[in-house]
Amino acid sequence: MIIREKLMALLLIAASSLSAAPTPEQRLSDLEKSVASARLAGDNAWMLVSAALVLMMTGPGLALFYGGLVRRKNVLSTMMHSFILMAVVTIIWAVIGYSLAFGEGNPFIGGFQFAGLSGVGGDPNPDYAATIPHQTFMVYQLMFAIITPALISGAFAERMKFSGMLLFTTLWLLVVYLPMAHMVWGKGGLLGAVTGTFKCFDFAGGTVVHITSGVSALVCALYLGKRKGYPHEPIPPHSVVLSTVGACLLWVGWFGFNAGSALAAGPLATSAFVATHFGAAAAALGWLIAEWIVMGKPSMLGAISGCVAGLVAITPASGFVKPFPAIVIGLAAGVVCFLMVTKVKQKFGYDDSLDAFGVHGIGGTLGAILTGVFATRSVNDLWGGKPMGLVDGNPGQILNQVVGVLISWALALVGTFVLLKICDRLTGVRVKTNEEIQGLDLSMHGEEGYHLEA
Amino acid sequence: MIIREKLMALLLIAASSLSAAPTPEQRLSDLEKSVASARLAGDNAWMLVSAALVLMMTGPGLALFYGGLVRRKNVLSTMMHSFILMAVVTIIWAVIGYSLAFGEGNPFIGGFQFAGLSGVGGDPNPDYAATIPHQTFMVYQLMFAIITPALISGAFAERMKFSGMLLFTTLWLLVVYLPMAHMVWGKGGLLGAVTGTFKCFDFAGGTVVHITSGVSALVCALYLGKRKGYPHEPIPPHSVVLSTVGACLLWVGWFGFNAGSALAAGPLATSAFVATHFGAAAAALGWLIAEWIVMGKPSMLGAISGCVAGLVAITPASGFVKPFPAIVIGLAAGVVCFLMVTKVKQKFGYDDSLDAFGVHGIGGTLGAILTGVFATRSVNDLWGGKPMGLVDGNPGQILNQVVGVLISWALALVGTFVLLKICDRLTGVRVKTNEEIQGLDLSMHGEEGYHLEA
Amino acid sequence: MIIREKLMALLLIAASSLSAAPTPEQRLSDLEKSVASARLAGDNAWMLVSAALVLMMTGPGLALFYGGLVRRKNVLSTMMHSFILMAVVTIIWAVIGYSLAFGEGNPFIGGFQFAGLSGVGGDPNPDYAATIPHQTFMVYQLMFAIITPALISGAFAERMKFSGMLLFTTLWLLVVYLPMAHMVWGKGGLLGAVTGTFKCFDFAGGTVVHITSGVSALVCALYLGKRKGYPHEPIPPHSVVLSTVGACLLWVGWFGFNAGSALAAGPLATSAFVATHFGAAAAALGWLIAEWIVMGKPSMLGAISGCVAGLVAITPASGFVKPFPAIVIGLAAGVVCFLMVTKVKQKFGYDDSLDAFGVHGIGGTLGAILTGVFATRSVNDLWGGKPMGLVDGNPGQILNQVVGVLISWALALVGTFVLLKICDRLTGVRVKTNEEIQGLDLSMHGEEGYHLEA
Amino acid sequence: MKKIEAIIQPHKLDDVKDALKAIGIDGMTVTEVRGHGRQKGHKEVYRGQEYMVDLLPKVKFEVIVSAGRESEVVQAITGAARTGAIGDGKIFIYDVADVIRIRNDDRGEMAI
Amino acid sequence: MKKIEAIIQPHKLDDVKDALKAIGIDGMTVTEVRGHGRQKGHKEVYRGQEYMVDLLPKVKFEVIVSAGRESEVVQAITGAARTGAIGDGKIFIYDVADVIRIRNDDRGEMAI
Amino acid sequence: MKKIEAIIQPHKLDDVKDALKAIGIDGMTVTEVRGHGRQKGHKEVYRGQEYMVDLLPKVKFEVIVSAGRESEVVQAITGAARTGAIGDGKIFIYDVADVIRIRNDDRGEMAI
Ligand SMILES: Nc1ncnc2c1ncn2[C@@H]1O[C@H](COP(=O)(O)OP(=O)(O)O)[C@@H](O)[C@H]1O
Ligand SMILES: Nc1ncnc2c1ncn2[C@@H]1O[C@H](COP(=O)(O)OP(=O)(O)O)[C@@H](O)[C@H]1O
Numbered sequence A, B, C: 001m002i003i004r005e006k007l008m009a010l011l012l013i014a015a016s017s018l019s020a021a022p023t024p025e026q027r028l029s030d031l032e033k034s035v036a037s038a039r040l041a042g043d044n045a046w047m048l049v050s051a052a053l054v055l056m057m058t059g060p061g062l063a064l065f066y067g068g069l070v071r072r073k074n075v076l077s078t079m080m081h082s083f084i085l086m087a088v089v090t091i092i093w094a095v096i097g098y099s100l101a102f103g104e105g106n107p108f109i110g111g112f113q114f115a116g117l118s119g120v121g122g123d124p125n126p127d128y129a130a131t132i133p134h135q136t137f138m139v140y141q142l143m144f145a146i147i148t149p150a151l152i153s154g155a156f157a158e159r160m161k162f163s164g165m166l167l168f169t170t171l172w173l174l175v176v177y178l179p180m181a182h183m184v185w186g187k188g189g190l191l192g193a194v195t196g197t198f199k200c201f202d203f204a205g206g207t208v209v210h211i212t213s214g215v216s217a218l219v220c221a222l223y224l225g226k227r228k229g230y231p232h233e234p235i236p237p238h239s240v241v242l243s244t245v246g247a248c249l250l251w252v253g254w255f256g257f258n259a260g261s262a263l264a265a266g267p268l269a270t271s272a273f274v275a276t277h278f279g280a281a282a283a284a285l286g287w288l289i290a291e292w293i294v295m296g297k298p299s300m301l302g303a304i305s306g307c308v309a310g311l312v313a314i315t316p317a318s319g320f321v322k323p324f325p326a327i328v329i330g331l332a333a334g335v336v337c338f339l340m341v342t343k344v345k346q347k348f349g350y351d352d353s354l355d356a357f358g359v360h361g362i363g364g365t366l367g368a369i370l371t372g373v374f375a376t377r378s379v380n381d382l383w384g385g386k387p388m389g390l391v392d393g394n395p396g397q398i399l400n401q402v403v404g405v406l407i408s409w410a411l412a413l414v415g416t417f418v419l420l421k422i423c424d425r426l427t428g429v430r431v432k433t434n435e436e437i438q439g440l441d442l443s444m445h446g447e448e449g450y451h452l453e454a
Numbered sequence D, E, F: 001m002k003k004i005e006a007i008i009q010p011h012k013l014d015d016v017k018d019a020l021k022a023i024g025i026d027g028m029t030v031t032e033v034r035g036h037g038r039q040k041g042h043k044e045v046y047r048g049q050e051y052m053v054d055l056l057p058k059v060k061f062e063v064i065v066s067a068g069r070e071s072e073v074v075q076a077i078t079g080a081a082r083t084g085a086i087g088d089g090k091i092f093i094y095d096v097a098d099v100i101r102i103r104n105d106d107r108g109e110m111a112i
């Protein structure tokens, strides 16, 4: 590897010594090229790190966050949901997924242009990002496609059959995720922020990632039914310690998710980084204080749940809002998701095991709408000086956001229900009662999370 | 988000095709702008990563390191100390903290110029860092303000009331941290390395971060008194495994802390990276060998304590010293902090639960003084060719360093004592005996760290 | 630290205002310098992050992966193997290691040119990497030298004496690692891809890191003999949860390992990043499916073992192959290592505690040879347009690869055996039976991994 | 006085506890144990290394009652813990010589 | 011979152990258990889901002694474990039929 | 019926279990305990804070058998658990008043 750099260096030296004196024109055009490479190096450095951070959100981040929340006997099966998607989604993405999301197609789905990653190389694709290799964009987007179905697993943890889970998430990626990603981010997509029919702002995936996964989670929870014993038997998290570690890694990784969505390392990335951090902080406080008042004690689980709710809600807004609106969005998300999870869920009585709907579905919806309120051209002037959100003087944007929300809800509701029906037929989706009692680690995977005997 | 990049690309293409042939002058000034953006991209990529790394030091790094060292019944309350500061300090920082530290004020404290982050945007602030957005500098410094009070929590772990802890750390940030940060790093600060009255070298926070937190920790330990049962009952760490993971994450994150303090991705960052790594390695060995000789066995807890001690001591020096002096500083820190924690503490009998004073207070003081010994212009020529540290031919620098040390000790001692008195009045600072026996996880937060029953 | 940047900014401002109008020639040469700095910033940002990621692979990555696989009573001693090497190797590297690997010497070993890091400063060394500080290259390579002996510890876990382990790994670094690194990557090395006698492709360490460690692991397993009770008593992992976290961190960190080996943040880094990710994903699936078919259940331990096997096998190939060949290499590694570990090992009956040989030795060998099959100039045109691997039209490359494999096997086999003999004499290498029964945490280190009593 | 010691399936813990409380038994001590009996264990496989786990997680209840309540307690436990499948567990009964309440030195039946 | 089984508060473990050693009792076995009695449990809340934990952590001491030392041992334990608050725990006493030392087949009192 | 309670070294667990199965004893319950006896504990040191761990990990076997099998079981256990070193452990034997199989209300010897 190092040899290559050496050669280049030699060439450079050679060039500068041999060609006695390059003309200024020569020097100018050399400079233009090398400044483009330099820019690419900076932006690409940031985007490769961002891609790594987003992968880290799924594994170990989400795997720990969810793994800690289940009972000891289901910890591995829950971590497996996250981990195996790191593998499965990757292969789908390479074969067809990237193309269906980001290839040129119709407003609803991409074409086959990039199938098998053909045409996805080291040169930038200016349709998406002019200063990083197209492959970087592809692999960065892959990391989003991995975490989205993994988020759903919070709703079916502790009771879904492994084969059913594999089939379901594969189909779900094709039927729900890829179209939604194309509509919002793909070239010519229906909801594109600049050229779409409904110009919807979704910087890093409020609709594409969180609404789709959160709403699908609700459908899964309802379809699969409650875990045995829920809610009359206590099902406490087996390790809030692990979940706390997971939440911290999610927080850190989310910088790659949101600030990385600037697709470059310029001031917009910084702005999104700051909004993300502020949103998370405010939401952790929001949930904690609400809990302290309502339940009497502020808990670690509350604080980490809040931070995740804030990160979810700030996701669509992160590249469009200033720091203090980010704090407002975070606070709102912390309080609303707290009420959702502790009050509304109890009332309706569905068993969303790890609150994927309460946090991602509700937080994502709230964030998508508040993006319409707080988006401002002074942060990200997408429309060449025209006002963007309500505070910017464009109240109509809220409607656009609602359209985006409705489409993602509808697609997730219908898609997930139909797919569960199909999977139920083909592989079954729920484990047998005795398998559930024994725990999925043993019944599905033949192993245990811990052997702590001396 | 991607649309924006696309537009830019289109514009670029348009520009290059329409304007048939830009003049060389035009091309030159375009180049000057784009090379500045390229430079910013590279430096900003590094600084955003560094900010993320420093956040990771607090959560999950420090949360794990400290969480593993306490008893099982206090693990969540201890992790909470770190986690909640990620939220609380962020809000204070946005409202007023950043301004008081880095706004222009008097030599002791900053002004209100940046209150509410006004004027802190995407353009660089050349007072601090000419090649990254001002917001990047702001959020990077925020991460330092988060971890510093979190470090203190090592002294009051297992017995401080949660409400008292929140009040105390909030006040402490305002009264101790912000003035100290301003004096050392703020524009016009008393101890500034170039323009200060006492020109003190503190590259990444030996005085600002480690002495303030470590000395305050001692005051907390003395004020709160011993944990019930200490020292006659054994209070072993409930999981050295978790602490080891935390220490490793601290080590990795510290690259963001020290090498990030170069505020750019050039050779100085590399030099600080190398010094940091070498210091940590040498100190881990120093402590381990000292322990092997004195106690008879080399322990994992010793090795990780050593590495943290080394990281602390190298912090002020990291951007000023060469690799081998870094090894010397690390070795010294490992051995001295080992003696401090195992011998001196036992002798005086105070209960610094997790040795925040022994490691951060002592290690920070040692590092600050050794920085005066080993700082050299060949690493970081701050003074335009004039000798810097003792080895460089400027023995007087040691005095400057001592002044910095004394001021930080004094501020921390007095400030912390007064604030504890106030908090004791307002909220109380120590839990009741039965709450302490039950464990703070249950008594303060109503939850448990682990539910391991099958 | 910030002051320095400030000064620079002032100078810049001064320069632009005072010197009324710089000549175009002046501006051109200024630009040439600043574009080089900008490029360096981007590449250095990526390489510092990569160095941090590779350190994170060892601690906490490998420490967790291996630590989870042993019994509770040996968890700390196993994590210690990884951790202490972070310290020991660093010191050796600074004193002499870097020089012996990368100094100019003979085809087998480097010289003393860089001993004590003399001449290793902030300027690039174009022999290795023209756009990053030489120190960055040095510290990045150090991280490889740390993880390699740590990998071997998987074979002697749960039964090696700590003093013996320290002596053995120190000698091993000198006798096996440094020569191998020099032969493959050092200036003038025997196996150098461009100028070597046998032009062997090893992008990120298939031979240097994985074959040497994996084969040495086998020798250790055979020399030390089986753990007491193996194989008739069950020795299940005490926490597959920890191992899963470790595997995820290895996956994430490996981006620094492989994509970092491009030594710059350009398209080649991206290409290696993609190949790495695809290889890991395919191998996780390969192992899982093989296990599902052969053993009846797909396990978490299987999935993570598979991903590591894939990462190992893709290592030498990552900078030379396209995405789909990366998938093929991953799949092959997953299936082959599965068979190796579950079938072949059982048959021969040696006790490679954590399968360091089965995964790194076999996976590394497979990867090295498949690199000869799939390497292509369209990814990395090392030979100025000449075909590289079999698919590129150069079947002879497979022979070159085999030579590299044989040399690394031979060096590891002989070197390790001789060194173990020596260490056995000097310090002893295996603990006493009662120490093994008690567990190495207590007998070697006087501490326990967990104290979970309420 | 009698000690009634019941080994039951872990997932029946809450049911048995509630059944005891329902008949007014408030004092009980519970221990996590592992048991071997007629119930077949399960196979675990780690990297191809199979092994039979034939000590399965169980929960042990210990209840000390006055001799007169013995059968009532036994019935409450069997009623709550029975599924009819192998592995439901067993109850062992022992004589108790004396009981002392630590708090106030109450003795015998009074201390139960 | 008698078995003295004491259920105590976990934080009294060291005190009780030391009290026993002080009167020359060296053989003892300790188990982590959970107990329910008059002591009220505590509430834990996870994401709004409240539940009462009414099995609290306790520690069980088992000490086998010759019949003659029974009351002395009981006194040592009550002395060390008593706080006077509900939840202090109980002591149960049983007859022991025989004792064997595994190491050397010592039997009965000799084996204690 | 008799209860045979053996406290053994943890690493002898499998040997003892196999020895019992070998003589046809299938019912047994195992608990992780900590024990203090003649065996010296070990020292642990955390940041210079030394402390003696004198409660060492042990494993407790409980086997209820018909009175006739008592000595056979004791022999099986001592045979498998003995190393001859201090710390090998002890066996305590108690009378059992009754046994009930939860699954089907079998009583007494039948239920063992
Ligand atoms: N003779 C015995 N001695 C001690 N414990 C026993 C004995 N028989 C059964 N047990 C305990 O009871 C549990 C259930 O026994 P098992 O034979 O599996 O159930 P069942 O009697 O319902 O068929 C066992 O796992 C073991 O803990
Ligand atoms: N009848 C009983 N049978 C078995 N265990 C008991 C019984 N009564 C009390 N215990 C044990 O003793 C512990 C203390 O009992 P509790 O009633 O709370 O204390 P106190 O007797 O001091 O009021 C309980 O948690 C339980 O473990």
Ligand SMILES: Nc1ncnc2c1ncn2[C@@H]1O[C@H](COP(=O)(O)OP(=O)(O)O)[C@@H](O)[C@H]1O
Pocket (backbone or CB within 6 Å): E026, E027, E028, E029, E030, E062, E063, E064, E065, E101, E102, E103, E112, F007, F034, F035, F036, F037, F038, F039, F056, F058, F085, F086, F087, F088, F089, F090
């Ligand atoms: N009198 C006793 N009462 C309760 N448990 C005992 C008694 N004596 C020994 N034990 C248990 O047996 C274990 C082994 O006893 P120890 O005296 O160390 O071994 P040995 O009898 O082989 O010398 C102890 O750790 C303890 O758990």
